[in-house]
Amino acid sequence: MTDxxxxxASTAPVKIETPFQRFRAEYFExxxxxxxxxxxxAIVLLAIxxxxxxxxxxxxxxxxxxxDGRLPPGSEAFAGYTMWLGSDGAGRDLYSAILYGxxxxxxxxxxxxxxxxxxxxxxxxxxxxxxxRTEAVIMRVVDLQLSFPAALVALMLVAALGxxxxxxxxxxxxAQWAYYARTVRATALVERGKEYVEAxxxxxxxxxxxxxxxxxxxxxxxxxxxxxxxxxHAVSLEATLSFLGVGLPQTEPSLGVLxxxxxxxxxxxxYWISVFPGIALLLTVASINLVGDQLRxxxxxxxxx
Amino acid sequence: xxxxxxxxxxxxHFFTHAGVVKAVDGVDFxxxxxxxxxxxxxxxxxxxxxxxxxxxxxxxxxxxVEGAIRFIGEDIAKAPEDxxxxxxxxxISMIFQDPMMTLNPVLRIDTQMMEAILAHEPVPxxxxxxRCRDALGLVGIPSPEERLRAxxxxxxxxxxxxxxxxxxxxxxxxLIIADEPTTALDVTIQAQIIFEAQxxxxxxxxxxxxxxxxxxxxxxxxxxxxxxYAGRIVEQGLTDDVIDRPLHPYTVGLLGSVPTANNRGERLxxxxxxxxxMLALPEGCAFSPRCGSASGACxxxxxxxxxxDRELRCYHPRSQAAAQ
Numbered sequence: 001m002t003d004x005x006x007x008x009a010s011t012a013p014v015k016i017e018t019p020f021q022r023f024r025a026e027y028f029e030x031x032x033x034x035x036x037x038x039x040x041x042a043i044v045l046l047a048i049x050x051x052x053x054x055x056x057x058x059x060x061x062x063x064x065x066x067x068d069g070r071l072p073p074g075s076e077a078f079a080g081y082t083m084w085l086g087s088d089g090a091g092r093d094l095y096s097a098i099l100y101g102x103x104x105x106x107x108x109x110x111x112x113x114x115x116x117x118x119x120x121x122x123x124x125x126x127x128x129x130x131x132x133r134t135e136a137v138i139m140r141v142v143d144l145q146l147s148f149p150a151a152l153v154a155l156m157l158v159a160a161l162g163x164x165x166x167x168x169x170x171x172x173x174x175a176q177w178a179y180y181a182r183t184v185r186a187t188a189l190v191e192r193g194k195e196y197v198e199a200x201x202x203x204x205x206x207x208x209x210x211x212x213x214x215x216x217x218x219x220x221x222x223x224x225x226x227x228x229x230x231x232x233h234a235v236s237l238e239a240t241l242s243f244l245g246v247g248l249p250q251t252e253p254s255l256g257v258l259x260x261x262x263x264x265x266x267x268x269x270x271y272w273i274s275v276f277p278g279i280a281l282l283l284t285v286a287s288i289n290l291v292g293d294q295l296r297x298x299x300x301x302x303x304x305x
Numbered sequence: 306x307x308x309x310x311x312x313x314x315x316x317x318h319f320f321t322h323a324g325v326v327k328a329v330d331g332v333d334f335x336x337x338x339x340x341x342x343x344x345x346x347x348x349x350x351x352x353x354x355x356x357x358x359x360x361x362x363x364x365x366x367x368x369x370v371e372g373a374i375r376f377i378g379e380d381i382a383k384a385p386e387d388x389x390x391x392x393x394x395x396x397i398s399m400i401f402q403d404p405m406m407t408l409n410p411v412l413r414i415d416t417q418m419m420e421a422i423l424a425h426e427p428v429p430x431x432x433x434x435x436r437c438r439d440a441l442g443l444v445g446i447p448s449p450e451e452r453l454r455a456x457x458x459x460x461x462x463x464x465x466x467x468x469x470x471x472x473x474x475x476x477x478x479x480l481i482i483a484d485e486p487t488t489a490l491d492v493t494i495q496a497q498i499i500f501e502a503q504x505x506x507x508x509x510x511x512x513x514x515x516x517x518x519x520x521x522x523x524x525x526x527x528x529x530x531x532x533x534y535a536g537r538i539v540e541q542g543l544t545d546d547v548i549d550r551p552l553h554p555y556t557v558g559l560l561g562s563v564p565t566a567n568n569r570g571e572r573l574x575x576x577x578x579x580x581x582x583m584l585a586l587p588e589g590c591a592f593s594p595r596c597g598s599a600s601g602a603c604x605x606x607x608x609x610x611x612x613x614d615r616e617l618r619c620y621h622p623r624s625q626a627a628a629q
Contacts, residue, residue, distance in 0.1 A: 018456070019411065019456065194406060195401055195402075195403060195406035195407045196406060196407050196408060196409045196410070198362070198401070198407075199399070199401055199407040199408070199469075200409070200420075201362055201393070202360060202362065202393055202394055202398065202399040203393065203394035203398070203420065203421045203424060203472070204390045204391065204392070204393035204394035204395055204421075204424050204425060205394070205420060205424050206390070206424070209420075209424075213412075213420075214409050214412070217409075217411040217412065218409070218410065218411055220411075
């Protein structure tokens with residue numbers, strides 16, 4: 001990838017290289033980051049394809065047989081297929097349950113991440129562009145929000161709202177928007193003082209256009225980094241809540257619920273019920289974080305060698 | 306000649322915690338159609354603020370406190386924001402000092418140039434694109450189609466400044482304010498940019514205010530020169546008159562500071578003292594503490610006098626013989 005980029009640069013000096021192409025080449029320079037990226041893509045694919053590549057739908061109670069409960073990895077299920085990762089206390093095939101769990105964990109993480117990003121981004125941009133009292137009020141609310149641990153805020157909200165995917169997403173959004181708002185505001189403040197903003201104003205462009213078309217794209221780099229890290233955070237936060245029993249219901253097991261289910265069997269030697277979902281969660285969060293780390297290195301010019 | 310811009314008694318002050326900064330303190334000048342006016346002064350003399358005042362782009366805590374800015378007969382000093390927006394980039398456009406900074410790094414050249422047209426005229430995108438291409442051709446950019454697809458970082462400094470100039474001329478404005486557009490460029494590129502700008506003003510009849518600290522740049526380009534010091538125009542007249550026979554001691558000093566006038570090895574000339582603190586300007590003539598011929602009279606601000614076809618703010622103008 002780097003080779004082709006360098007070749008084309010030397011043979012054709014006028015070659016149009018978009019910032020994205022340059023970014024892609026720089027990102028894949030690190031082997032760890034490349035591996036993390038492919039692991040993440042694989043996890044997402046597994047999660048998306050879950051209904052077609054798993055032997056059992058763990059949500060369909062007709063397919064779950066209690067007699068299959070707590071079977072060790074490699075056992076054969078009553079229905080005839082092999083449970084490579086064993087089964088949990090309710091007789092769910094862990095391989096199927098983990099893939100379906102990933103579906104929920106990742107979609108909850110992404111959905112809350114994206115919604116929080118949009119809210120935080122808009123609030124942060126408004127604060128930076130308007131300044132004055134509006135900014136002061138917004139940023140004090142952000143400070144207040146950030147002074148509570150995210151897990152505590154989410155825990156209180158879920159306790160008040162009740163269980164369910166929509167409520168978890170709402171709780172995660174509330175717990176996280178402030179990070180985005182603070183990041184965007186800090187970057188936008190720097191960008192607003194730059195000359196190209198003045199130049200854009202001199203062209204007679206409207207305020208909205210200057211803010212969203214000129215300032216916002218220049219704030220994307222830190223936003224992408226925070227977005228990745230926060231999404232990983234959201235995934236693990238959701239698992240935490242579910243583990244504590246206030247997140248998703250038993251009927252829609254996310255990774256956290258699976259880990260919690262197996263927890264009581266840990267001491268009796270049935271490690272697989274907790275450990276395999278745990279490994280899946282670890283791989284997901286770690287790969288997203290590694291991707292985020294590399295994004296930060298590539299997108300932040302001060303980190304360049 | 307018809308006046309495109311008449312600025313009279315313009316005062317732009319900044320109200321800071323430390324006190325009032327009178328960045329522009331009573332500036333009068335007129336720019337006629339097709340004329341290039343050089344606005345000369347050192348850093349902090351208020352020349353850029355004068356430019357931004359014309360466009361109504363003074364940020365808090367500054368504002369225009371007094372004066373009129375008549376643009377084609379209409380006072381725009383107190384015009385509402387909507388009115389100003391329809392003028393900016395359309396009737397009056399601006400070229401900035403550092404072409405590395407004035408183009409948005411993440412947007413392609415075509416996006417940024419077309420925006421300038423589309424903000425003021427509802428033309429089809431294709432037509433806007435063609436106008437951008439032609440404009441780039443006019444400022445001497447080879448293969449403009451390709452350059453339009455480029456990002457700013459792929460162009461050199463001189464190339465980017467050409468893009469800025471092309472953008473400024475896109476909507477065929479009546480007036481262009483060029484704020485030190487060649488300062489960040491090396492000398493050969495500087496000459497090319499000045500040439501392009503001059504050519505375009507002659508072709509289109511666009512008036513231009515060329516803000517600079519470099520008298521050498523303006524000497525060959527401007528029709529008239531206004532010399533600014535501490536928020537006021539101290540001397541104003543035809544370029545040849547001002548350059549050949551400066552009357553204000555500050556203009557004399559500025560001209561003397563051009564190193565080419567010295568012999569090698571000789572000590573270079575510099576104006577004594579420092580630029581005044583804008584928060585605590587000297588009483589009367591702001592230049593008096595640095596001026597060799599200052600007297601008691603200089604404690605009261607000198608009025609504008611018309612001496613030898615020029616406007617001058619000085620009690621002790623250099624006689625033509627005394628001027629080197």
